[in-house]
Amino acid sequence: MLLNVHGQDAYCYTGGKAFNPQQPTVVFIHGAQNDHSVWILQTRYFAHHGFNVLAVDLPGHARSKGEPLASVETMADWLLALLDEAGVQQAALVGHSMGSLIAIETAFRAPARVSKLALVGTAYPMKVSDALLEASLNNEQAAIDMVNIWSHTSIAHKPSCPGPGFYVMGGSQRLMQRISAQNSAKVFHTDFSACNNYANGETAAKSLGCPTLFVLGKRDMMTPPKATATLTKSIAHGRVVQIDNCGHDLMAEQPDAVLKALYGFMKTA
Numbered sequence: 001m002l003l004n005v006h007g008q009d010a011y012c013y014t015g016g017k018a019f020n021p022q023q024p025t026v027v028f029i030h031g032a033q034n035d036h037s038v039w040i041l042q043t044r045y046f047a048h049h050g051f052n053v054l055a056v057d058l059p060g061h062a063r064s065k066g067e068p069l070a071s072v073e074t075m076a077d078w079l080l081a082l083l084d085e086a087g088v089q090q091a092a093l094v095g096h097s098m099g100s101l102i103a104i105e106t107a108f109r110a111p112a113r114v115s116k117l118a119l120v121g122t123a124y125p126m127k128v129s130d131a132l133l134e135a136s137l138n139n140e141q142a143a144i145d146m147v148n149i150w151s152h153t154s155i156a157h158k159p160s161c162p163g164p165g166f167y168v169m170g171g172s173q174r175l176m177q178r179i180s181a182q183n184s185a186k187v188f189h190t191d192f193s194a195c196n197n198y199a200n201g202e203t204a205a206k207s208l209g210c211p212t213l214f215v216l217g218k219r220d221m222m223t224p225p226k227a228t229a230t231l232t233k234s235i236a237h238g239r240v241v242q243i244d245n246c247g248h249d250l251m252a253e254q255p256d257a258v259l260k261a262l263y264g265f266m267k268t269a
Contacts, residue, residue, distance in 0.1 A: 001054075002063075003085040010082055011036070011063035013055040015047025024115070025052040025088050026266060029079070031097030031121070032191035033144070033176045035062035038096065041255045042262055051266065054086060060183050060190075068183070068190040072098070072198040076105035083113065092116040092266055096251065097223060098195050101126060104231075108204035117208065118262055120215040121248050123223035124201035124230045128192045136189040143188055144176045150221045151248035168252045205234035212238035213265040215258060217246035239265070 001019065003010045013036040026046055028039040036043075036055035047053040058075060060068030069075045079102060083091060092115050095103035100122035107114040135143035152169050179187055212235045216225045225242060232238055241261045246254040 001086075003082060005059075005078060005081050005085055006066070008059065008066040009064060010059070010078075010085070011057040012082070012086070013037075013039075013043060013053070015043040015045075015053035015055070017047040017053070019052050019086070021087070023050060023052045024266075025054060025091040027079070027083070027088075027091045027093050028053065028055040029093065029095040029099030029102050030056070030058065030061070031099050032195065033061075033147075033179050033188045034096075035175065035179065037062075037175065038251050039094075042094075042251060042259045045259055045263065046266070049263070052088075054082075054088070054091070056082065060185055060187055061179055062182065067185055068187045069194070070190055071194050072101045072105050073200070075102045075194070076109055079106050080110055080113070089113065090115050092118070094118040094120065094262060095122070096120040097122065097248065098126070098191055101195060101198050101201060104201060104204045104208070105198075107210060108200070108207050111207070111209065114210055116211045116213075116266065118213040118215060118265060119231070120258065121217060121220060121223050121250050122214065122231060123227035124198075124205070126195040126198065126201075126223065128196040133189065133192055133196065136192050137186055140180050140186075140188055141177075144173055144180075147176070147222070148173050148249075152253060153219045153245055153247045168249065172249055172252060202230055202234055205231050208235055209237075211265070211268075213261065214238055214240040215250065215261050216240065216242045217248060217250050217253070218242050218244055219246060220248045220250075222248035
């Protein structure tokens with residue numbers, strides 16, 4: 001589905017189902033140098049089991065036009081404008097990594113419009129190393145390689161992978177390379193800088209009253225579970241699910257476990 005947000009095309013994947021105003025809506029927000037496709041399994045299931053799905057491509061990513069946005073705050077404002085264009089008054093938000101910060105900030109800015117929050121592979125502060133910031137600016141392929149090595153529990157494809165023939169690490173690398181090829185702007189560096197510079201996370205988290213779920217990979221090296229302490233303490237009512245044998249790329253490495261956690265949370269009154 002294409003919407004016009006701030007004069008630019010904004011793409012939302014709907015899970016293969018037409019938007020139904022009578023159903024609750026769940027918005028899925030991807031992380032740095034990613035797009036809506038990281039949520040394919042989860043969004044298709046939600047769309048075929050009673051929910052509207054809006055899996056966004058953030059500006060400058062994949063099918064959404066415009067320049068990548070430079071701050072978490074401007075991304076949250078963009079997301080609220082997208083909800084306006086879609087005619088959605090209230091939605092549950094699911095965010096991965098950078099997307100989790102966008103979800104928190106959106107709920108802070110417009111609490112009445114967010115029914116639930118699910119924060120996947122999150123941390124605050126979400127600091128990015130100087131080496132990775134420099135690589136994302138001057139050697140994107142090196143940054144892509146580093147992130148993929150650190151985001152997966154092993155380089156080797158697991159024989160038990162739920163998608164036969166699906167190369168988890170290779171798929172993530174190709175997606176990031178495609179984002180670079182489609183947009184000459186320094187998307188990765190802009191995304192990483194936004195994460196690194198975001199300073200309102202603790203204040204925003206303390207303001208939240210909506211039901212909140214944390215979904216964390218036990219072997220995540222990008223946003224390790226211990227780095228979530230500021231958020232879990234600030235959102236005292238939040239529930240934490242930690243997934244075994246899983247790094248930062250949770251939706252690809254353990255898609256069924258992520259789906260089970262998200263769907264169970266969203267179905268709960």
